[in-house]
Amino acid sequence: MATIARPLPGAMPRPSFGRTIWGIMTTVDHKKIGLMYLTTSLFFFLVGGVEALAIRTQLARPDQHLYSAETYNALFTMHGTTMIFLVVMPMGVAFFNFIVPLQIGARDVAFPRLNALSYWLYLFGAILINTGWFVGAAPDDGWFGYANLTTLAYSPGHNQDFWFAGLQILGVASLIGALNFAVTILNLRAPGMRLMRMPVFVWMTLVTSALLILALPVITVALIELMFDRQFATNFFNVNKGGDPVLWQHLFWLFGHPEVYIMILPAMGIVSEILPTFSRKPLFGYPVVVFSGVAIGFMSWGVWAHHMFTTGLGATANSAFAVSTMLIAVPTGVKIFNWVFTVWGGDVRLKTPFYFAIGFVAMFIIGGLSGVTHALVPSDAEQHQTYYIVAHFHYVLFGGAIFGLFGGIYYWFPKMTGRMLSEKIGLTHFWLMLIGFNMTFGPFHMLGLDGMPRRIYTYPTDRGWGFWNMVSTIGAFTIALSILIFLINVVVSLRKQPDAGEDPWDARTLEWTIPSPPPEYNFAKIPVVQARDPLWHQKLLRRYMAPRAETIGEQKVEEEPGHIHMPSPSYYPLITALGLPIMMYGIIYQSDNKGLWGVVGAGVIVLLLGAFGWATEPT
């Protein structure tokens, strides 16, 4: 419950709290926004999953023509774009939102209304980029949209317009979110929560935010160039006028490689929370895990050209990037060892979140090892753009990120909802997903080594690729079944009585010191942190050491929650966010009808109105 500041005379009153749609639309509460991120990203996980099933059905047998080449190309483009920008990234952000303020002992993020703006921009960007499906012009040039295929000469429809417009908006959403989390982590930590006492998940959020802040401007530049080439006849990528398509590749991958770590670091953070909790001992080598995370962040800027080993950059560039790529495997490998030794010597509780965390480590090892073989440039020439690379990045992004994120869902679901997910159904989900995953993506290694290029919509029988493709397709449907079981688990568990309590896992960090789900103000009294893993530290003192008079860091006196000032809800983030997609639709269609510049103008007005209302709103 919040005390709402009295409105300034003449200003519009702020909306009041509610559980209704209106409440969702105006909320600035980091927990509600986190749940909105989570449900939206899970929805798009299903969308991207259906696209994947469509791809696998077409490829199940040789010489199939279930749909046209154009449809297939749109399917794999939107599958990649959806899973990366609409699923893995925002699902990470969902946990940043819900968990980071709780883990650092804060009552909200630094900029609650900006946080709402991020979410709405994410939602509108996602809708915009998917608009193509409904107007018969879904993006179809691949998720990394290599110029000059994406220019007007070779992609005349609006397909790529939806792509660049949607990604621009999603980029703004991520950039705002990243700044918000960086400021939150640096400024809103509870007293005593020094940097080296922060949970690893918070550390990984900080590194991810730094990467986003630096990487998103690069892709923004590339997308603006593409937009100008397509809409305003510039020639950044037009070879005949002196442009160069390789420019796109450099810009894209200079963003794109840090992006890989943007997707994996949150999952690494989640795993670094789950393993100590269920092994009931501290993370092995906390400083090393933190510093290797930071090192990965730095090194991720020096490896982008390994995506371009076959672009023809020359022997010197290829050698340099081969070595830098091998080097980045070192901090990654170090983390793996630290996780294994966190389990070693523990009192290991085999619960669902732990299974998913181990699934992450086990599968990520495979993805990491196949990644090393890609660094051998001459050998990579045989595997680049074949299914071998598709196997590699699915082991990293599905075996890695998705397993880690599901671990996070099972781990924090009780905190978010107050209810435990069923262990039995959870384990069924885990084993089916693990088996389905390996059945789907394991065979890709074989297909790649047998020379099957990625992104071909059909293949002849005589290449001998039929068998493994069929196995893979069966695997894909096994994954789909496991996800169905997960959804059943959520529905069944939500209908139960609240049963989680504050600390169902006997965990270590601050979020487990408050009720589940947490009250709107999170902490009745801001805790004082005495050690890394503050809750576990207290438990050690209380359970295993002589009880001392002063209970360290514990809150004896509950402050009256009525006196806590919380940010009030606001409709302006939603209005402000609405301006951008309107502008983008106008820009997309002005090439058909110059009158539609008016729509762009309308978008600008909506944006400005939103910003004005925001600025003058009573705080």
Next chain:
Amino acid sequence: MGSRTRLLRRLFAGALLLLTLIAATACWGSSNPQDTLAPRGPVAHDQKALFYPAFWIAVIVFFLVEGLLVYAIIHFRHRRGDPEDRLVKQVHGNTRIEIAWTLAPTLLLAFLAIPTVATVYNLEPKKTADSIQVNVIGHQWWWEFQYTDYADPSTPSKFLTTANELHVPVGRRVNITLGSVDVIHAFFVPSLAGQLDAVPGHHNQMWLQADHTGTYLGQCTQFCGSSHAFMRFRVIADDDFDGWIASQKAPPVAPTAATQAGATLFATKTFQNPGHKAGACFACHSVNTVTQGNVGPNLTHFASRSTFAGASLDRTPENIAKWLRDPQAVKPDAIMPNLGLSDQEINDLVAYLESLK
């Protein structure tokens, strides 16, 4: 030991067995025509030679680390009957071990980095006494091959040009310069050489060499639009390369009574193609001494090839007729339009094209 543990062990054993089988399958390779681990020339051989040490190191690391992980989970699991609040030793780290496992992968990677860099430089293309030069040009969605060492007899300023089937001499170095007229493509013949992009505005260099006579399948690997899947090609290593060159230098077979109708149609009937100049077949396709169209493949010796349409169709009269009836049904978005030919016209053209030995 509970039944659950046994089940767990069996599951893990099963998983390990499966992975071993998978690894074994990958090693033993296969007889697939685009197998990347069955080199038939020095470039592919050196590329494969780098893969195997990395692969075996990966296998060892895999079993070591996954084994350690699985062992730790099983050995240190909380057993029924263990006290609920048992406190295990709260280890925070161990600097020595951590330095060790930072150094170990660094050394392993250095072991891989040295031959990698050496091979990168060794595989740079270079001219030798008996090397030949071919310009490979990517088009949406077919390959053009220009033999720059051999002039086209009809127009000496032009090179001997073919499409989709690259003939090379056995045992001789073939230096390739890659280009593209439209978007980025990639040239990939797994058994002879790994891929390299054909980037418009760039001239990437690579080489390959076939040590044995044979036909090697290749395919574009850089996504290049609708018919990317049909942008295939073949490399044919000839014992009698000079004989092949001579046959390609020969003027096209003159039309006979049986093929005259098709030849006339080829040279005279005008077609519309939105976005392109209207014209007869020869506006796009070259048949030496008749024309120099270069939008589509050179057809001077069309009937000496075994495939066409980006090497995605076998050259049979039925397939040629199918292509002529509606090229876009075979290769979506192909630049060649549906010409609206009558059955008679198609028969005439098939007869003419099949005569161009």
